[in-house]
Amino acid sequence: MFKKTCSIFLSAALLGACACMTGCNPGTNESGGEDDLITLQVYSQLANWNGMQTGFFETLMEDKFGVKLNIIPDADGTFATRMEKGNLGDIVLWGNNGVNYTTAIADNMLFDWEDEDLLTKHGPYIKEHFNDALEANREINGDNKIYGIGHGIAGNNNDHQSFFYTWDVRWDLYKQLGYPIINDLDDYVQLMKDMKEICPTDDNGKSTYAASLWPDWDENLVMYVKSFASAYYGYDEMDMGLYDTENGIYHDALETNGPYLTALKFFNKLYQAGLIDPDSSTQTYDQMSSKVQNGGTFFSIFNYSGSTAYNSVDHVNAGKMMCSLVPNDAKVISYGLSTKGGTRIWSIGSKTQYPEKCMEIINYLATPEGAMSIWYGLKGVHWDYDENKNIKFTDFGRQCYFEPSKLQTGTTWTSPDTGKTYDLTGTFNDGKLQVNNIVWDFDAINPDSNNERFNYQFWKSEQAAASSDIEQDWRTKTGFNDTQSYIESKNYSVIPGVSFGEGTRDAELSLKWNNVRNAIVQLSWQAMYADSDSKFNSLINQMTIQCKGYGYNDCVTWSKEETQRKFGNLNN
Numbered sequence: 130m131f132k133k134t135c136s137i138f139l140s141a142a143l144l145g146a147c148a149c150m151t152g153c154n155p156g157t158n159e160s161g162g163e164d165d166l167i168t169l170q171v172y173s174q175l176a177n178w179n180g181m182q183t184g185f186f187e188t189l190m191e192d193k194f195g196v197k198l199n200i201i202p203d204a205d206g207t208f209a210t211r212m213e214k215g216n217l218g219d220i221v222l223w224g225n226n227g228v229n230y231t232t233a234i235a236d237n238m239l240f241d242w243e244d245e246d247l248l249t250k251h252g253p254y255i256k257e258h259f260n261d262a263l264e265a266n267r268e269i270n271g272d273n274k275i276y277g278i279g280h281g282i283a284g285n286n287n288d289h290q291s292f293f294y295t296w297d298v299r300w301d302l303y304k305q306l307g308y309p310i311i312n313d314l315d316d317y318v319q320l321m322k323d324m325k326e327i328c329p330t331d332d333n334g335k336s337t338y339a340a341s342l343w344p345d346w347d348e349n350l351v352m353y354v355k356s357f358a359s360a361y362y363g364y365d366e367m368d369m370g371l372y373d374t375e376n377g378i379y380h381d382a383l384e385t386n387g388p389y390l391t392a393l394k395f396f397n398k399l400y401q402a403g404l405i406d407p408d409s410s411t412q413t414y415d416q417m418s419s420k421v422q423n424g425g426t427f428f429s430i431f432n433y434s435g436s437t438a439y440n441s442v443d444h445v446n447a448g449k450m451m452c453s454l455v456p457n458d459a460k461v462i463s464y465g466l467s468t469k470g471g472t473r474i475w476s477i478g479s480k481t482q483y484p485e486k487c488m489e490i491i492n493y494l495a496t497p498e499g500a501m502s503i504w505y506g507l508k509g510v511h512w513d514y515d516e517n518k519n520i521k522f523t524d525f526g527r528q529c530y531f532e533p534s535k536l537q538t539g540t541t542w543t544s545p546d547t548g549k550t551y552d553l554t555g556t557f558n559d560g561k562l563q564v565n566n567i568v569w570d571f572d573a574i575n576p577d578s579n580n581e582r583f584n585y586q587f588w589k590s591e592q593a594a595a596s597s598d599i600e601q602d603w604r605t606k607t608g609f610n611d612t613q614s615y616i617e618s619k620n621y622s623v624i625p626g627v628s629f630g631e632g633t634r635d636a637e638l639s640l641k642w643n644n645v646r647n648a649i650v651q652l653s654w655q656a657m658y659a660d661s662d663s664k665f666n667s668l669i670n671q672m673t674i675q676c677k678g679y680g681y682n683d684c685v686t687w688s689k690e691e692t693q694r695k696f697g698n699l700n701n
């Protein structure tokens with residue numbers, strides 16, 4: 130095996146699609162053998178996975194590139210430690226293009242994609258199709274060089290993404306309750322109480338809850354609370370608060386009766402009613418997802434932790450289903466598509482021994498086939514095109530996508546490139562690329578298809594009759610055949626798709642920022658778990674006093690300046 134290994138520093142985008150276009154040869158060991166695999170250390174700021182990539186993506190990477198991926202998630206001090214050692218890794222993926230990213234550039238830790246014609250020779254698909262995104266990266270770097278490419282890139286800048294804040298609820302329970310009208314958050318709390326009355330336990334006999342949260346993705350604020358505010362008010366997260374792009378109003382996190390604290394109080398009401406999973410502040414995303422799959426929750430503002438996780442074949446066949454139900458006074462948020470991509474950057478470490486191979490891997494993951502592999506699995510096994518180039522699931526692939534714990538054992542894949550046949554292992558979920566990001570936008574048009582989006586909800590093959598009586602019930606009651614059309618009929622906001630590089634906070638502000646952020650996150654969880662209104666109010670008061678003592682006002686001022694720089698229409 131190799132004494133020297135590559136590292137992939139991953140942080141925020143997903144890879145794209147096309148077979149190895151430049152002769153991807155496996156690495157050789159010291160004795161010159163060509164069968165050994167190179168191990169790439171993958172450091173991802175967004176990954177929830179720690180260890181070797183497994184399953185079908187392990188097979189794909191081995192077959193196409195002769196590599197294995199060892200994924201290292203980000204943790205406190207990890208970035209600083211790798212910077213001190215002078216080597217971020219081979220492929221470096223960033224959670225955002227802020228201070229860590231710009232610091233790495235200043236310290237010559239990233240590879241210039243135009244050096245030695247790396248992009249031209251080994252990233253031909255990216256160079257040909259994603260020029261806007263490449264130039265957007267050049268613009269934010271300050272030295273007129275290209276060090277990477279953002280995430281969520283679209284081919285059409287005139288549309289918005291599909292809604293992923295879908296307000297999923299257990300529709301079968303809602304039907305049992307007689308379809309009560311849900312106007313506001315008080316109605317929503319009552320609905321959750323009523324669902325608990327008629328469904329006290331999940332598939333395994335364990336207690337049910339309105340929602341099960343997770344802390345993995347908390348940053349400046351508690352992620353789920355902030356996201357709930359976005360889903361209800363239509364405001365976008367912006368540093369220490371939320372921003373109303375339509376009216377140009379910035380709502381800081383501690384604003385009295387503002388969106389963040391209102392959302393936090395909503396979850397506290399549920400907690401006081403015994404309707405918040407008590408493990409929410411400590412469990413992982415995967416632990417939460419398992420509970421949703423077993424029917425342990427009644428709602429989710431996200432589709433991926435709601436209907437996508439719950440609507441297995443067995444549940445649907447049993448007349449159980451999570452479907453969209455938007456409160457009448459909610460303003461759902463959506464995001465505009467952009468050919469420039471988002472802030473999560475794919476890049477390559479300057480100390481890599483294998484820049485060509487790193488570029489080839491990113492290039493593949495940026496092609497349509499690579500993108501489809503990230504979302505849906507292996508072509509021919511999980512999905513394919515019909516004779517008209519329309520996209521479709523295989524029967525096996527459909528089952529895997531909607532039941533991600535489906536074991537792959539007993540399934541084989543024959544590589545169209547090498548002709549080798551592989552036995553797949555593990556679950557579908559474990560086999561997905563575990564870096565937790567994308568290159569293509571999910572709602573972009575797949576160029577290899579008959580003008581269909583990557584998003585399966587828009588495939589012609591999916592626009593069929595209802596799969597069950599319970600789905601037909603939702604269609605009849607709402608008057609729509611699919612979730613996207615239903616939410617499109619509601620009140621919603623579209624956040625403009627803009628290219629933006631976060632500014633750098635000086636050392637003094639960074640210290641204040643870290644103290645404020647930690648206080649908000651810790652005390653928000655405590656407030657959510659308050660057993661009385663008086664205790665909740667006391668904790669909010671404590672949070673306010675503590676944060677202002679740390680320099681909260683300076684953090685808000687900086688946040689507003691960044692908002693003005695990003696959107697240009699701040700009115701307060």
